Amino acid sequence: MKKTIIEFNNGDNIENFFLVKQASVRRSNNNKKYMDFTLMDKSGEINAKLWDITEKDELQYINNTLIKVRGSVSIWQGKLQLKINKIRLYIESDNIDIKDYVQTAPEESIDMFNCISSYIEKMKNQDIKKLTNRILSDNKDKLMFYPAATKNHHSIAGGLLYHTKTMLLLGEQVCNIYTFLNRDLLYAGVILHDMSKIQEIDATDLGVASEYTTEGQLLGHIIMGIKNIDRVAREEGIDAEISMLLQHMVLSHHYEPEFGSPKKPQIPEGEILHMLDIIDARMYDMNKALSNTKEMEFSEKIWSLDNRKIYKYTDGI
Template identity: 45%
Template sequence: MKKQEENKLKIKSVQKGQNYLGFLFIKSQMTKTATNGSRYFNMVLNDADFDEIDGKKWDVKPEEEEIFTNGKLVKIKGKVQEFNNRLQLIVEKMRLVDESDEVSINDFIETVPVDIDEMLGYINDTIDDFTNADIAAITSKIFSDQTEILSYFPAAKKHHHAIKGGLLYHIYSMLRIGKSLAGIYPLINRDLLYAGIILHDIGKINEMVSDENGSVSDYTPEGKLLGHITQEIVELELVGQSLGADPEVLMMLKHMILSHHYQPEFGSPKRPMFPEAELLHHIDMIDARMYTMEQALNRVEPGSFTEANWSLDGISLYRRSFL
Protein backbone atom coordinates (compact mmCIF):
# COMPACT_ATOMS: atom_id res chain seq x y z
CA MET A 1 0.00 0.00 0.00
CA LYS A 2 1.33 3.40 -0.90
CA LYS A 3 2.15 5.91 1.84
CA GLN A 4 -0.40 8.44 0.69
CA GLU A 5 -3.10 5.74 0.74
CA GLU A 6 -2.10 4.63 4.25
CA ASN A 7 -2.51 8.14 5.55
CA LYS A 8 -6.04 8.37 4.12
CA LEU A 9 -7.36 5.63 6.41
CA LYS A 10 -9.46 7.70 8.79
CA ILE A 11 -10.77 6.47 12.12
CA LYS A 12 -14.12 8.14 11.44
CA SER A 13 -14.72 5.87 8.44
CA VAL A 14 -13.41 2.50 9.68
CA GLN A 15 -15.87 -0.38 10.02
CA LYS A 16 -16.07 -3.62 11.96
CA GLY A 17 -14.03 -6.35 10.29
CA GLN A 18 -11.89 -3.93 8.28
CA ASN A 19 -8.12 -4.33 8.08
CA TYR A 20 -6.18 -1.25 9.09
CA LEU A 21 -2.75 -0.03 8.03
CA GLY A 22 -1.67 3.50 8.83
CA PHE A 23 -0.16 6.01 11.23
CA LEU A 24 -1.64 6.75 14.63
CA PHE A 25 -0.64 8.71 17.69
CA ILE A 26 -0.59 6.99 21.09
CA LYS A 27 -2.62 9.46 23.13
CA SER A 28 -2.67 7.22 26.19
CA GLN A 29 -1.37 3.75 26.97
CA MET A 30 -1.71 1.48 29.96
CA THR A 31 0.03 -1.87 30.19
CA LYS A 32 -2.11 -4.51 31.92
CA THR A 33 -1.86 -8.17 32.83
CA ALA A 34 -4.34 -10.66 31.37
CA THR A 35 -5.80 -13.60 33.31
CA ASN A 36 -3.23 -15.93 31.70
CA GLY A 37 -0.38 -13.75 32.98
CA SER A 38 0.52 -12.21 29.62
CA ARG A 39 0.88 -8.45 29.22
CA TYR A 40 -1.18 -6.30 26.88
CA PHE A 41 -1.55 -2.63 25.85
CA ASN A 42 -4.80 -0.78 26.46
CA MET A 43 -4.53 2.35 24.31
CA VAL A 44 -6.34 5.39 23.01
CA LEU A 45 -5.14 6.19 19.50
CA ASN A 46 -5.86 9.18 17.30
CA ASP A 47 -5.33 10.00 13.65
CA ALA A 48 -4.42 13.28 11.98
CA ASP A 49 -8.04 14.44 12.24
CA PHE A 50 -7.83 13.84 16.03
CA ASP A 51 -10.56 11.21 15.87
CA GLU A 52 -9.93 8.49 18.45
CA ILE A 53 -10.28 4.73 18.72
CA ASP A 54 -9.51 2.31 21.54
CA GLY A 55 -6.61 0.00 20.73
CA LYS A 56 -5.34 -3.27 22.15
CA LYS A 57 -2.16 -5.20 21.54
CA TRP A 58 -1.92 -8.66 23.10
CA ASP A 59 1.16 -10.57 24.23
CA VAL A 60 3.34 -7.52 24.70
CA LYS A 61 7.06 -8.16 25.15
CA PRO A 62 9.05 -6.38 27.92
CA GLU A 63 11.05 -4.35 25.39
CA GLU A 64 7.81 -3.13 23.76
CA GLU A 65 6.65 -1.68 27.08
CA GLU A 66 9.70 0.59 26.98
CA ILE A 67 9.24 1.64 23.35
CA PHE A 68 5.49 2.19 22.87
CA THR A 69 4.62 4.81 25.45
CA ASN A 70 2.36 7.87 25.53
CA GLY A 71 3.12 10.55 22.96
CA LYS A 72 4.65 8.27 20.31
CA LEU A 73 3.68 8.25 16.64
CA VAL A 74 3.47 4.70 15.32
CA LYS A 75 2.66 2.76 12.20
CA ILE A 76 0.06 0.11 12.92
CA LYS A 77 -1.22 -2.96 11.13
CA GLY A 78 -4.35 -4.38 12.69
CA LYS A 79 -8.01 -5.27 12.46
CA VAL A 80 -11.10 -3.33 13.54
CA GLN A 81 -13.36 -5.25 15.92
CA GLU A 82 -16.33 -4.40 18.12
CA PHE A 83 -16.46 -4.66 21.92
CA ASN A 84 -19.33 -3.43 24.10
CA ASN A 85 -20.88 -1.71 21.06
CA ARG A 86 -17.68 0.28 20.44
CA LEU A 87 -15.14 -0.17 17.68
CA GLN A 88 -11.64 -1.01 18.75
CA LEU A 89 -8.43 -1.68 16.87
CA ILE A 90 -6.64 -4.96 17.57
CA VAL A 91 -2.98 -4.26 16.82
CA GLU A 92 -1.12 -7.07 15.06
CA LYS A 93 2.09 -5.18 14.32
CA MET A 94 3.36 -1.80 15.46
CA ARG A 95 6.56 0.20 15.04
CA LEU A 96 7.77 3.72 15.61
CA VAL A 97 7.74 6.00 12.58
CA ASP A 98 11.01 6.96 10.95
CA GLU A 99 12.13 9.54 8.40
CA SER A 100 11.27 7.28 5.47
CA ASP A 101 7.58 7.41 6.45
CA GLU A 102 7.40 11.12 5.54
CA VAL A 103 4.89 11.94 8.28
CA SER A 104 5.19 14.56 11.03
CA ILE A 105 4.16 13.97 14.62
CA ASN A 106 2.98 17.58 14.75
CA ASP A 107 0.11 16.70 12.42
CA PHE A 108 -1.21 14.22 14.99
CA ILE A 109 -1.01 16.42 18.10
CA GLU A 110 -4.15 18.41 18.80
CA THR A 111 -3.34 21.93 19.95
CA VAL A 112 -5.37 24.89 21.15
CA PRO A 113 -6.90 27.30 18.60
CA VAL A 114 -5.44 30.46 20.20
CA ASP A 115 -1.78 31.50 20.18
CA ILE A 116 -0.01 30.70 23.47
CA ASP A 117 1.60 34.14 23.79
CA GLU A 118 -1.75 35.81 23.16
CA MET A 119 -3.37 33.85 25.99
CA LEU A 120 -0.48 34.46 28.38
CA GLY A 121 -0.61 38.17 27.58
CA TYR A 122 -4.37 38.32 28.16
CA ILE A 123 -4.06 36.65 31.56
CA ASN A 124 -1.07 38.73 32.65
CA ASP A 125 -2.86 41.93 31.59
CA THR A 126 -5.80 40.84 33.74
CA ILE A 127 -3.54 40.35 36.76
CA ASP A 128 -1.88 43.74 36.14
CA ASP A 129 -5.32 45.36 36.36
CA PHE A 130 -6.07 43.96 39.83
CA THR A 131 -6.59 46.69 42.41
CA ASN A 132 -6.21 44.46 45.47
CA ALA A 133 -2.46 44.22 46.08
CA ASP A 134 -2.62 40.90 47.95
CA ILE A 135 -4.74 39.16 45.30
CA ALA A 136 -2.44 40.53 42.59
CA ALA A 137 0.74 39.40 44.35
CA ILE A 138 -0.51 35.89 45.10
CA THR A 139 -1.94 35.31 41.62
CA SER A 140 1.09 36.76 39.85
CA LYS A 141 3.54 34.65 41.85
CA ILE A 142 1.75 31.34 41.28
CA PHE A 143 0.89 31.97 37.63
CA SER A 144 4.29 33.34 36.59
CA ASP A 145 6.05 30.32 38.10
CA GLN A 146 4.12 28.03 35.73
CA THR A 147 4.01 29.92 32.42
CA GLU A 148 6.55 27.70 30.66
CA ILE A 149 4.73 24.50 31.65
CA LEU A 150 1.34 26.03 30.80
CA SER A 151 2.45 26.38 27.18
CA TYR A 152 1.92 22.64 26.70
CA PHE A 153 0.14 21.23 29.76
CA PRO A 154 -3.36 19.74 29.23
CA ALA A 155 -6.31 20.32 31.56
CA ALA A 156 -7.03 16.61 31.92
CA LYS A 157 -5.76 13.16 31.04
CA LYS A 158 -8.83 12.17 29.07
CA HIS A 159 -11.79 14.53 29.39
CA HIS A 160 -12.20 18.29 28.75
CA HIS A 161 -9.29 20.25 27.24
CA ALA A 162 -7.09 17.13 27.18
CA ILE A 163 -4.87 18.61 24.46
CA LYS A 164 -1.54 20.41 24.23
CA GLY A 165 -1.93 23.78 25.99
CA GLY A 166 -5.43 22.81 27.13
CA LEU A 167 -5.07 24.02 30.72
CA LEU A 168 -4.02 27.51 29.62
CA TYR A 169 -6.83 27.61 27.04
CA HIS A 170 -9.35 26.58 29.71
CA ILE A 171 -8.18 29.42 32.00
CA TYR A 172 -8.24 31.90 29.11
CA SER A 173 -11.74 30.90 28.00
CA MET A 174 -13.07 31.01 31.55
CA LEU A 175 -11.63 34.50 32.05
CA ARG A 176 -13.46 35.70 28.94
CA ILE A 177 -16.71 34.22 30.26
CA GLY A 178 -16.05 35.68 33.71
CA LYS A 179 -15.49 39.17 32.39
CA SER A 180 -18.78 39.02 30.51
CA LEU A 181 -20.74 37.87 33.56
CA ALA A 182 -19.04 40.10 36.13
CA GLY A 183 -20.45 43.20 34.45
CA ILE A 184 -23.99 41.94 34.95
CA TYR A 185 -23.66 41.46 38.72
CA PRO A 186 -22.38 44.56 40.58
CA LEU A 187 -21.83 42.60 43.83
CA ILE A 188 -19.00 40.59 42.26
CA ASN A 189 -15.43 41.45 43.29
CA ARG A 190 -13.71 41.09 39.94
CA ASP A 191 -10.21 40.64 41.37
CA LEU A 192 -11.41 37.74 43.50
CA LEU A 193 -13.36 36.08 40.69
CA TYR A 194 -10.60 36.42 38.11
CA ALA A 195 -7.95 35.19 40.55
CA GLY A 196 -10.10 32.17 41.34
CA ILE A 197 -10.41 31.42 37.63
CA ILE A 198 -6.66 31.70 37.05
CA LEU A 199 -5.74 29.55 40.05
CA HIS A 200 -8.58 27.01 40.26
CA ASP A 201 -6.96 24.22 38.21
CA ILE A 202 -3.30 25.21 38.23
CA GLY A 203 -2.65 22.49 40.82
CA LYS A 204 -3.15 19.97 38.00
CA ILE A 205 0.45 20.68 37.00
CA ASN A 206 1.50 18.80 40.14
CA GLU A 207 -1.28 16.22 39.77
CA MET A 208 -0.40 14.74 36.36
CA VAL A 209 2.70 13.72 34.43
CA SER A 210 2.66 15.23 30.94
CA ASP A 211 5.21 15.37 28.15
CA GLU A 212 5.70 18.44 25.97
CA ASN A 213 3.12 17.13 23.48
CA GLY A 214 0.42 17.36 26.15
CA SER A 215 0.14 13.59 26.56
CA VAL A 216 -0.48 12.51 30.15
CA SER A 217 1.18 9.21 31.03
CA ASP A 218 0.07 8.97 34.64
CA TYR A 219 -0.86 10.80 37.81
CA THR A 220 1.89 11.78 40.23
CA PRO A 221 1.93 10.13 43.69
CA GLU A 222 0.67 13.44 45.10
CA GLY A 223 -2.04 13.54 42.44
CA LYS A 224 -3.24 10.07 43.35
CA LEU A 225 -3.12 10.61 47.12
CA LEU A 226 -4.09 14.29 47.40
CA GLY A 227 -5.53 15.59 44.11
CA HIS A 228 -5.08 19.01 42.56
CA ILE A 229 -7.46 20.83 44.90
CA THR A 230 -5.54 19.90 48.04
CA GLN A 231 -2.19 20.60 46.43
CA GLU A 232 -3.28 24.06 45.26
CA ILE A 233 -4.61 24.98 48.71
CA VAL A 234 -1.23 24.05 50.21
CA GLU A 235 0.54 26.19 47.59
CA LEU A 236 -1.82 29.10 48.27
CA GLU A 237 -1.08 28.90 51.98
CA LEU A 238 2.69 28.86 51.44
CA VAL A 239 2.67 31.71 48.92
CA GLY A 240 0.22 33.80 50.94
CA GLN A 241 2.24 33.40 54.13
CA SER A 242 5.50 34.26 52.36
CA LEU A 243 3.93 37.45 50.97
CA GLY A 244 2.29 38.43 54.25
CA ALA A 245 -1.13 38.49 52.56
CA ASP A 246 -4.34 39.51 54.29
CA PRO A 247 -5.64 36.33 56.03
CA GLU A 248 -9.20 36.99 54.81
CA VAL A 249 -8.05 37.28 51.19
CA LEU A 250 -6.10 34.05 51.53
CA MET A 251 -9.03 32.26 53.18
CA MET A 252 -11.45 33.29 50.42
CA LEU A 253 -9.09 32.23 47.64
CA LYS A 254 -8.61 28.85 49.32
CA HIS A 255 -12.37 28.44 49.67
CA MET A 256 -12.84 29.09 45.95
CA ILE A 257 -10.34 26.35 45.08
CA LEU A 258 -11.84 24.01 47.67
CA SER A 259 -15.45 24.43 46.53
CA HIS A 260 -15.20 24.76 42.75
CA HIS A 261 -16.15 21.10 42.12
CA TYR A 262 -19.32 21.80 44.14
CA GLN A 263 -20.03 18.25 45.32
CA PRO A 264 -18.14 16.10 47.87
CA GLU A 265 -18.19 13.13 45.47
CA PHE A 266 -16.32 15.27 42.94
CA GLY A 267 -13.66 16.39 45.41
CA SER A 268 -15.14 19.49 47.06
CA PRO A 269 -15.87 19.06 50.80
CA LYS A 270 -17.54 22.49 50.90
CA ARG A 271 -20.04 24.10 48.55
CA PRO A 272 -19.48 27.71 47.42
CA MET A 273 -20.38 30.11 50.22
CA PHE A 274 -20.05 33.51 48.53
CA PRO A 275 -20.95 34.84 45.05
CA GLU A 276 -17.49 34.72 43.46
CA ALA A 277 -17.06 31.08 44.47
CA GLU A 278 -20.52 30.19 43.14
CA LEU A 279 -19.85 31.91 39.85
CA LEU A 280 -16.44 30.21 39.52
CA HIS A 281 -18.06 26.78 39.68
CA HIS A 282 -20.64 27.57 37.00
CA ILE A 283 -18.10 29.23 34.69
CA ASP A 284 -15.91 26.14 35.02
CA MET A 285 -18.85 23.90 34.14
CA ILE A 286 -19.90 26.07 31.19
CA ASP A 287 -16.47 26.01 29.61
CA ALA A 288 -15.80 22.31 30.28
CA ARG A 289 -19.18 21.18 28.95
CA MET A 290 -19.19 23.47 25.89
CA TYR A 291 -15.71 22.26 24.95
CA THR A 292 -16.74 18.62 25.39
CA MET A 293 -19.90 19.17 23.34
CA GLU A 294 -17.96 20.84 20.52
CA GLN A 295 -15.45 18.00 20.39
CA ALA A 296 -18.17 15.35 20.32
CA LEU A 297 -20.32 17.12 17.71
CA ASN A 298 -17.35 17.65 15.40
CA ARG A 299 -17.05 13.87 15.13
CA VAL A 300 -20.54 13.21 13.74
CA GLU A 301 -22.43 14.25 10.64
CA PRO A 302 -25.17 16.94 10.72
CA GLY A 303 -28.58 15.50 11.57
CA SER A 304 -27.14 12.65 13.67
CA PHE A 305 -26.42 11.83 17.31
CA THR A 306 -23.14 11.29 19.13
CA GLU A 307 -22.42 8.28 21.28
CA ALA A 308 -23.41 8.55 24.93
CA ASN A 309 -20.82 10.77 26.60
CA TRP A 310 -19.73 9.99 30.17
CA SER A 311 -18.42 13.52 30.66
CA LEU A 312 -21.88 14.85 29.87
CA ASP A 313 -23.80 12.59 32.27
CA GLY A 314 -24.23 9.90 29.64
CA ILE A 315 -26.29 11.93 27.17
CA SER A 316 -26.13 11.62 23.37
CA LEU A 317 -25.90 14.98 21.63
CA TYR A 318 -27.74 15.91 18.45
CA ARG A 319 -25.91 17.88 15.76
CA ARG A 320 -28.22 20.27 13.94
CA SER A 321 -28.25 20.26 10.16
CA PHE A 322 -29.03 23.97 9.60
CA LEU A 323 -26.61 26.90 9.98
Protein backbone atom coordinates in the same frame (compact mmCIF):
# COMPACT_ATOMS: atom_id res chain seq x y z
CA MET B 1 -6.06 3.99 3.92
CA LYS B 2 -4.50 7.16 5.43
CA LYS B 3 -7.32 8.59 7.50
CA THR B 4 -7.11 10.64 10.65
CA ILE B 5 -8.95 9.36 13.71
CA ILE B 6 -11.79 11.84 13.33
CA GLU B 7 -12.49 10.36 9.87
CA PHE B 8 -12.67 6.72 10.98
CA ASN B 9 -15.81 4.72 10.25
CA ASN B 10 -16.89 1.23 11.21
CA GLY B 11 -15.33 -1.28 8.79
CA ASP B 12 -12.42 0.92 7.70
CA ASN B 13 -9.01 -0.62 7.10
CA ILE B 14 -6.38 1.75 8.45
CA GLU B 15 -2.66 2.24 7.89
CA ASN B 16 -1.13 5.30 9.53
CA PHE B 17 1.12 6.70 12.25
CA PHE B 18 -0.17 7.38 15.76
CA LEU B 19 1.19 8.57 19.08
CA VAL B 20 0.73 6.21 22.02
CA LYS B 21 -0.95 8.24 24.74
CA GLN B 22 -1.51 5.28 27.06
CA ALA B 23 -0.42 1.64 26.86
CA SER B 24 -1.08 -1.19 29.30
CA VAL B 25 -0.88 -4.98 29.33
CA ARG B 26 -4.12 -6.74 30.24
CA ARG B 27 -5.60 -10.23 30.26
CA SER B 28 -8.76 -11.38 28.53
CA ASN B 29 -11.42 -13.56 30.15
CA ASN B 30 -9.52 -16.64 28.98
CA ASN B 31 -6.32 -15.30 30.57
CA LYS B 32 -4.75 -14.35 27.26
CA LYS B 33 -2.45 -11.29 27.40
CA TYR B 34 -3.05 -8.33 25.10
CA MET B 35 -2.08 -4.67 24.91
CA ASP B 36 -4.67 -1.95 25.37
CA PHE B 37 -3.82 1.43 23.82
CA THR B 38 -5.15 4.93 23.65
CA LEU B 39 -3.81 6.16 20.32
CA MET B 40 -3.93 9.76 19.19
CA ASP B 41 -3.28 12.03 16.27
CA LYS B 42 -4.00 15.72 15.78
CA SER B 43 -7.71 15.02 15.24
CA GLY B 44 -8.55 12.87 18.25
CA GLU B 45 -8.10 9.61 20.15
CA ILE B 46 -9.19 6.00 19.76
CA ASN B 47 -8.92 2.83 21.82
CA ALA B 48 -6.90 0.07 20.16
CA LYS B 49 -6.10 -3.57 20.95
CA LEU B 50 -3.05 -5.66 20.04
CA TRP B 51 -3.44 -9.42 20.50
CA ASP B 52 -0.89 -12.24 20.57
CA ILE B 53 1.73 -10.00 22.13
CA THR B 54 5.35 -10.82 22.91
CA GLU B 55 7.58 -9.60 25.72
CA LYS B 56 9.27 -7.35 23.17
CA ASP B 57 5.91 -5.72 22.36
CA GLU B 58 5.36 -4.97 26.05
CA LEU B 59 8.76 -3.29 26.35
CA GLN B 60 8.79 -1.17 23.20
CA TYR B 61 5.20 0.01 22.70
CA ILE B 62 4.99 2.33 25.69
CA ASN B 63 3.55 5.75 26.48
CA ASN B 64 4.64 8.63 24.20
CA THR B 65 6.11 6.44 21.47
CA LEU B 66 5.29 7.05 17.82
CA ILE B 67 4.11 3.94 15.99
CA LYS B 68 2.91 2.87 12.57
CA VAL B 69 -0.20 0.72 12.62
CA ARG B 70 -2.19 -1.36 10.18
CA GLY B 71 -5.58 -2.48 11.41
CA SER B 72 -9.36 -2.49 11.14
CA VAL B 73 -12.01 -0.33 12.78
CA SER B 74 -15.03 -1.85 14.49
CA ILE B 75 -17.60 -0.84 17.09
CA TRP B 76 -17.28 -2.09 20.66
CA GLN B 77 -19.79 -1.06 23.34
CA GLY B 78 -21.02 1.82 21.19
CA LYS B 79 -17.58 3.26 20.42
CA LEU B 80 -15.12 2.89 17.57
CA GLN B 81 -12.15 0.65 18.31
CA LEU B 82 -9.06 -0.24 16.30
CA LYS B 83 -7.87 -3.84 16.09
CA ILE B 84 -4.14 -3.77 15.35
CA ASN B 85 -3.00 -6.35 12.81
CA LYS B 86 0.50 -5.02 12.26
CA ILE B 87 2.61 -2.58 14.28
CA ARG B 88 6.11 -1.12 14.36
CA LEU B 89 7.96 1.80 15.90
CA TYR B 90 8.63 5.02 14.00
CA ILE B 91 12.02 5.11 12.28
CA GLU B 92 13.95 8.17 11.16
CA SER B 93 13.48 7.42 7.47
CA ASP B 94 9.70 7.83 7.94
CA ASN B 95 10.49 11.56 8.00
CA ILE B 96 7.50 12.74 10.04
CA ASP B 97 7.16 15.27 12.86
CA ILE B 98 5.79 13.95 16.15
CA LYS B 99 4.15 17.33 16.79
CA ASP B 100 1.78 16.59 13.90
CA TYR B 101 0.26 13.81 16.00
CA VAL B 102 -0.51 15.85 19.11
CA GLN B 103 -3.82 17.62 19.72
CA THR B 104 -3.34 21.29 20.56
CA ALA B 105 -5.45 24.23 21.69
CA PRO B 106 -6.90 26.31 18.83
CA GLU B 107 -4.88 29.39 19.85
CA GLU B 108 -1.19 30.10 20.39
CA SER B 109 -0.13 29.58 23.99
CA ILE B 110 1.64 32.92 24.32
CA ASP B 111 -1.47 34.75 23.10
CA MET B 112 -3.64 32.95 25.66
CA PHE B 113 -1.12 33.65 28.41
CA ASN B 114 -1.05 37.35 27.54
CA CYS B 115 -4.85 37.46 27.55
CA ILE B 116 -4.93 35.93 31.04
CA SER B 117 -2.26 38.41 32.19
CA SER B 118 -4.44 41.27 30.93
CA TYR B 119 -7.16 40.24 33.40
CA ILE B 120 -4.65 40.45 36.23
CA GLU B 121 -3.75 43.96 35.08
CA LYS B 122 -7.41 44.93 35.46
CA MET B 123 -7.43 43.98 39.15
CA LYS B 124 -7.77 46.86 41.60
CA ASN B 125 -6.93 45.01 44.81
CA GLN B 126 -3.15 44.98 44.96
CA ASP B 127 -2.91 41.88 47.17
CA ILE B 128 -5.11 39.79 44.86
CA LYS B 129 -3.19 41.13 41.89
CA LYS B 130 0.21 40.40 43.45
CA LEU B 131 -0.65 36.86 44.55
CA THR B 132 -2.29 35.86 41.26
CA ASN B 133 0.49 37.33 39.15
CA ARG B 134 3.16 35.57 41.23
CA ILE B 135 1.54 32.13 40.84
CA LEU B 136 0.86 32.66 37.13
CA SER B 137 4.46 33.78 36.54
CA ASP B 138 5.89 30.88 38.55
CA ASN B 139 4.09 28.43 36.27
CA LYS B 140 4.55 30.22 32.93
CA ASP B 141 6.99 27.78 31.33
CA LYS B 142 4.81 24.70 31.88
CA LEU B 143 1.59 26.57 31.09
CA MET B 144 2.86 26.95 27.54
CA PHE B 145 2.15 23.27 26.87
CA TYR B 146 0.24 21.75 29.81
CA PRO B 147 -3.14 20.04 29.32
CA ALA B 148 -5.98 20.47 31.81
CA ALA B 149 -6.61 16.72 32.16
CA THR B 150 -5.37 13.28 31.15
CA LYS B 151 -8.70 12.66 29.39
CA ASN B 152 -12.03 14.41 28.90
CA HIS B 153 -12.20 18.19 28.73
CA HIS B 154 -9.17 20.19 27.58
CA SER B 155 -6.82 17.16 27.60
CA ILE B 156 -4.78 18.76 24.82
CA ALA B 157 -1.51 20.65 24.60
CA GLY B 158 -2.17 24.16 25.92
CA GLY B 159 -5.52 23.00 27.26
CA LEU B 160 -5.03 24.50 30.72
CA LEU B 161 -4.45 27.96 29.26
CA TYR B 162 -7.41 27.57 26.90
CA HIS B 163 -9.75 26.45 29.71
CA THR B 164 -8.64 29.40 31.88
CA LYS B 165 -8.98 31.96 29.11
CA THR B 166 -12.47 30.91 28.03
CA MET B 167 -13.64 30.90 31.65
CA LEU B 168 -12.31 34.44 32.10
CA LEU B 169 -14.15 35.64 28.99
CA LEU B 170 -17.36 34.06 30.25
CA GLY B 171 -16.81 35.34 33.79
CA GLU B 172 -16.38 38.89 32.55
CA GLN B 173 -19.82 38.79 30.95
CA VAL B 174 -21.37 37.33 34.10
CA CYS B 175 -19.90 40.22 36.10
CA ASN B 176 -21.52 42.67 33.69
CA ILE B 177 -24.91 41.20 34.64
CA TYR B 178 -24.38 40.52 38.35
CA THR B 179 -22.63 43.76 39.18
CA PHE B 180 -22.36 42.98 42.91
CA LEU B 181 -19.73 40.32 42.18
CA ASN B 182 -16.13 41.10 43.07
CA ARG B 183 -14.34 40.90 39.73
CA ASP B 184 -10.90 40.64 41.30
CA LEU B 185 -11.88 37.59 43.37
CA LEU B 186 -13.63 35.90 40.46
CA TYR B 187 -10.82 36.49 37.97
CA ALA B 188 -8.24 35.28 40.49
CA GLY B 189 -10.34 32.21 41.30
CA VAL B 190 -10.59 31.33 37.61
CA ILE B 191 -6.84 31.70 37.08
CA LEU B 192 -5.89 29.74 40.21
CA HIS B 193 -8.57 27.02 40.42
CA ASP B 194 -6.77 24.46 38.23
CA MET B 195 -3.22 25.81 38.37
CA SER B 196 -1.92 22.92 40.48
CA LYS B 197 -2.89 20.45 37.76
CA ILE B 198 0.65 21.23 36.62
CA GLN B 199 1.87 19.35 39.70
CA GLU B 200 -1.00 16.83 39.69
CA ILE B 201 -0.55 15.58 36.12
CA ASP B 202 2.57 14.11 34.58
CA ALA B 203 2.84 15.54 31.06
CA THR B 204 5.55 15.64 28.42
CA ASP B 205 6.78 18.88 26.86
CA LEU B 206 4.52 18.00 23.92
CA GLY B 207 1.54 18.47 26.22
CA VAL B 208 0.63 14.77 26.29
CA ALA B 209 -0.58 13.51 29.69
CA SER B 210 -1.05 9.84 30.40
CA GLU B 211 -0.94 9.55 34.20
CA TYR B 212 -0.93 11.36 37.53
CA THR B 213 2.04 12.12 39.74
CA THR B 214 2.35 10.48 43.15
CA GLU B 215 1.43 13.76 44.87
CA GLY B 216 -1.43 14.20 42.42
CA GLN B 217 -2.87 10.81 43.33
CA LEU B 218 -2.43 11.25 47.08
CA LEU B 219 -3.51 14.90 47.38
CA GLY B 220 -5.07 16.13 44.12
CA HIS B 221 -4.92 19.58 42.55
CA ILE B 222 -7.44 21.12 44.94
CA ILE B 223 -5.44 20.44 48.10
CA MET B 224 -2.19 21.19 46.29
CA GLY B 225 -3.71 24.45 45.05
CA ILE B 226 -4.75 25.77 48.46
CA LYS B 227 -1.36 24.83 49.90
CA ASN B 228 0.31 26.81 47.13
CA ILE B 229 -1.91 29.87 47.70
CA ASP B 230 -1.19 29.75 51.43
CA ARG B 231 2.57 29.48 50.84
CA VAL B 232 2.75 32.32 48.33
CA ALA B 233 0.47 34.52 50.45
CA ARG B 234 2.81 34.12 53.42
CA GLU B 235 5.89 34.79 51.31
CA GLU B 236 4.36 37.91 49.75
CA GLY B 237 2.72 39.25 52.93
CA ILE B 238 -0.79 38.99 51.47
CA ASP B 239 -3.78 39.92 53.64
CA ALA B 240 -4.95 36.81 55.52
CA GLU B 241 -8.63 37.22 54.57
CA ILE B 242 -7.79 37.47 50.89
CA SER B 243 -5.69 34.32 51.11
CA MET B 244 -8.54 32.55 52.91
CA LEU B 245 -11.15 33.60 50.33
CA LEU B 246 -9.03 32.45 47.38
CA GLN B 247 -8.27 29.16 49.12
CA HIS B 248 -11.99 28.69 49.74
CA MET B 249 -12.78 29.26 46.06
CA VAL B 250 -10.24 26.66 44.95
CA LEU B 251 -11.34 24.26 47.71
CA SER B 252 -15.02 24.45 46.77
CA HIS B 253 -14.94 24.68 42.98
CA HIS B 254 -15.77 20.97 42.47
CA TYR B 255 -18.82 21.53 44.69
CA GLU B 256 -19.34 17.95 45.92
CA PRO B 257 -17.22 15.83 48.33
CA GLU B 258 -17.19 12.91 45.89
CA PHE B 259 -15.55 15.18 43.33
CA GLY B 260 -12.90 16.45 45.75
CA SER B 261 -14.49 19.51 47.40
CA PRO B 262 -15.06 19.13 51.16
CA LYS B 263 -16.89 22.47 51.19
CA LYS B 264 -19.52 23.96 48.90
CA PRO B 265 -19.06 27.62 47.89
CA GLN B 266 -20.02 30.08 50.61
CA ILE B 267 -19.37 33.28 48.68
CA PRO B 268 -21.06 34.31 45.41
CA GLU B 269 -17.79 34.37 43.48
CA GLY B 270 -17.16 30.75 44.50
CA GLU B 271 -20.59 29.71 43.27
CA ILE B 272 -20.00 31.43 39.93
CA LEU B 273 -16.53 29.88 39.64
CA HIS B 274 -18.06 26.41 39.93
CA MET B 275 -20.72 27.21 37.33
CA LEU B 276 -18.17 28.65 34.89
CA ASP B 277 -16.04 25.53 35.29
CA ILE B 278 -19.01 23.26 34.59
CA ILE B 279 -20.18 25.29 31.59
CA ASP B 280 -16.75 25.42 29.96
CA ALA B 281 -16.01 21.73 30.54
CA ARG B 282 -19.38 20.56 29.22
CA MET B 283 -19.36 22.83 26.19
CA TYR B 284 -15.87 21.62 25.32
CA ASP B 285 -16.89 17.96 25.56
CA MET B 286 -20.12 18.53 23.62
CA ASN B 287 -18.35 20.43 20.86
CA LYS B 288 -15.69 17.73 20.64
CA ALA B 289 -18.33 15.00 20.37
CA LEU B 290 -20.31 16.87 17.72
CA SER B 291 -17.19 17.45 15.62
CA ASN B 292 -17.02 13.65 15.20
CA THR B 293 -20.75 13.26 14.48
CA LYS B 294 -22.67 13.41 11.19
CA GLU B 295 -25.73 15.61 10.81
CA MET B 296 -29.02 14.13 12.07
CA GLU B 297 -27.15 11.47 14.04
CA PHE B 298 -26.20 11.01 17.69
CA SER B 299 -22.65 11.13 19.03
CA GLU B 300 -20.99 8.33 20.91
CA LYS B 301 -21.77 8.21 24.63
CA ILE B 302 -19.89 10.89 26.54
CA TRP B 303 -18.61 9.55 29.85
CA SER B 304 -18.22 13.01 31.42
CA LEU B 305 -21.87 13.78 30.65
CA ASP B 306 -23.34 10.71 32.38
CA ASN B 307 -22.97 8.72 29.15
CA ARG B 308 -25.40 10.93 27.27
CA LYS B 309 -25.43 10.94 23.48
CA ILE B 310 -25.54 14.37 21.83
CA TYR B 311 -27.67 14.96 18.75
CA LYS B 312 -26.20 16.91 15.83
CA TYR B 313 -28.97 18.79 14.10
CA THR B 314 -28.85 19.91 10.47
CA ASP B 315 -26.44 22.72 9.73
CA GLY B 316 -28.21 26.00 8.99
CA ILE B 317 -31.09 25.65 11.45
